Amino acid sequence: MTGALPVALGNYVALASVMFFIGVVGVLVRRNPLVMLMSIELMFNAANVLFMAFARAWLQNAGQIFAFLVITVAAAEAAIGLAIVVAVFRSAATVDVDEVRSLHG
Amino acid sequence: MIAFWIVGAIVVASAVWTVTARKPVYSVVGLLINFAALAALYLSLSAEFLAVIQIIVYSGAILILFLFVIALLSSGVAPFAQGPNRLPRIVVPAVAIVAVALVGLVAGINGAAILTPSVSPSGSPLGPVGSAGVFGSVADFGKALFTTHLLPFEVTALILMVAVIGVVMLAGDQTPYVGSSKQAARVERQAREAILRGGDR
Numbered sequence: 001m002t003g004a005l006p007v008a009l010g011n012y013v014a015l016a017s018v019m020f021f022i023g024v025v026g027v028l029v030r031r032n033p034l035v036m037l038m039s040i041e042l043m044f045n046a047a048n049v050l051f052m053a054f055a056r057a058w059l060q061n062a063g064q065i066f067a068f069l070v071i072t073v074a075a076a077e078a079a080i081g082l083a084i085v086v087a088v089f090r091s092a093a094t095v096d097v098d099e100v101r102s103l104h105g
Numbered sequence: 106m107i108a109f110w111i112v113g114a115i116v117v118a119s120a121v122w123t124v125t126a127r128k129p130v131y132s133v134v135g136l137l138i139n140f141a142a143l144a145a146l147y148l149s150l151s152a153e154f155l156a157v158i159q160i161i162v163y164s165g166a167i168l169i170l171f172l173f174v175i176a177l178l179s180s181g182v183a184p185f186a187q188g189p190n191r192l193p194r195i196v197v198p199a200v201a202i203v204a205v206a207l208v209g210l211v212a213g214i215n216g217a218a219i220l221t222p223s224v225s226p227s228g229s230p231l232g233p234v235g236s237a238g239v240f241g242s243v244a245d246f247g248k249a250l251f252t253t254h255l256l257p258f259e260v261t262a263l264i265l266m267v268a269v270i271g272v273v274m275l276a277g278d279q280t281p282y283v284g285s286s287k288q289a290a291r292v293e294r295q296a297r298e299a300i301l302r303g304g305d306r
Contacts, residue, residue, distance in 0.1 A: 006149050007109045009219060010211035015113045017210070019120055021203050026124035034129045034175060038136050041167065042120050045143055048155075056150040059225045059240055061249035064152055065257065068250070071155075071162050072261045076268035078167045082174045083276035089178055090293065 005057055012053035020046035033088075037081045044074040108149055115142040129175050133168055140164050151241040153234045226253070 005012075019042055026039025048067045055063025116139055123135035140163045147156040224230050225240045227249045232239030239245065250258055 004221070005219075007106055008211075008215040009217075010214035011109065011113075013214055014207050014211050015116065017203065017207055018117055021199075022117070022120040022124055025199075030124065032129060034171060035124070035126075035132050038123055038129075038132050038171065041136065041163075042123065042139070045140070045163075049143065049146065052147050052150045052152050052155065056152070056241075057219050057221060059222050059231060061225055061227050061240075061246065062254070064155055064241060064246060065250055065254045067152075067155055068158065068246075069257055069261055071158060073264060075162060075167055076264050078170060079268050079272050080275070082170055083272040086174060086177065086276045089296065090289065 005053070009053060009057050012049060016046040016049040016053075019043075019049065033081075033085045037078060037085075040081075041074060041078065044070055044077075109146070112142050112146045112149075115139075116146070130172070133171050133175070136171075137164055137168055140168070148234055151231065151234055151239065153241055154243045154246040155241070 023039040023042035023046065026042065027036050030036055030039065048070055051063045051067040051070070055061070055067070119135045119138040119142065123132045123139060126132045126135060140159055144156040144159040147153075147159060221231075225245065227245055229238055229240045229242070229245040234241070236242070237244065
């Protein structure tokens with residue numbers, strides 16, 4: 001098996017960039033906090049694609065370890081984010097992020 | 106080679122669906138397809154352990170958590186369907202700028218020479234996915250995780266513990282902000298009625 005990637009490295013960078021961009025647009029455009037959290041997950045996964053591709057390109061375990069840590073942090077972030085959504089829904093009686101202003105200070 | 110383009114098309118299409126779907130449940134389904142396609146992509150990058158982790162942790166745990174919250178918040182009320190209702194005026198120029206930047210990025214990176222070594226730092230060679238002891242296999246990943254990168258792994262445990270405690274503090278209490286449980290029930294009833302009246306404003 002040769003050391004070359006299935007496709008050139010730049011294609012993975014392009015795929016991850018497009019995915020990250022879609023995630024950014026989702027966070028900016030949507031008002032539903034659940035969909036915003038899912039868009040954040042998309043961005044986490046875009047970063048993971050890059051870690052995997054570069055780990056494979058230079059045959060470094062550190063990239064895969066880092067992707068593993070990113071998955072762990074994403075799990076913690078999703079749990080806390082969803083807990084905040086549930087708490088806000090209970091107290092503010094809405095799930096529209098434009099109507100939740102009590103945290104603005 | 107062709108697999109990358111098929112998987113890439115699925116990844117982008119499902120990501121767009123995730124962001125544009127009207128109901129959050131459809132977004133979860135889009136995300137599920139996205140993560141499954143990414144697992145296939147990881148397999149093609151000799152990351153067999155992380156492909157399995159992707160399925161188990163993301164599809165099995167995180168997405169189910171999303172589904173539970175959606176079921177919890179929309180039980181008894183109409184599903185709070187809200188489309189992409191912020192006017193995305195900046196999207197068109199942003200897409201143009203990103204597209205131009207991407208072409209330059211891909212050309213620049215593809216022009217650079219990559220010298221893939223024959224053996225990884227943990228001593229594993231590149232080989233077919235699924236073979237024992239190759240780069241990215243469970244043994245190779247575990248060896249690196251528990252020797253060279255032990256400290257980050259332990260910090261991960263701390264992060265998860267803090268997250269669990271935080272979730273219990275945030276959502277474990279039945280009445281976090283309102284005074285009595287009767288008042289909480291009233292607030293929740295008002296929320297459901299408001300959503301039923303026209304949550305999709």
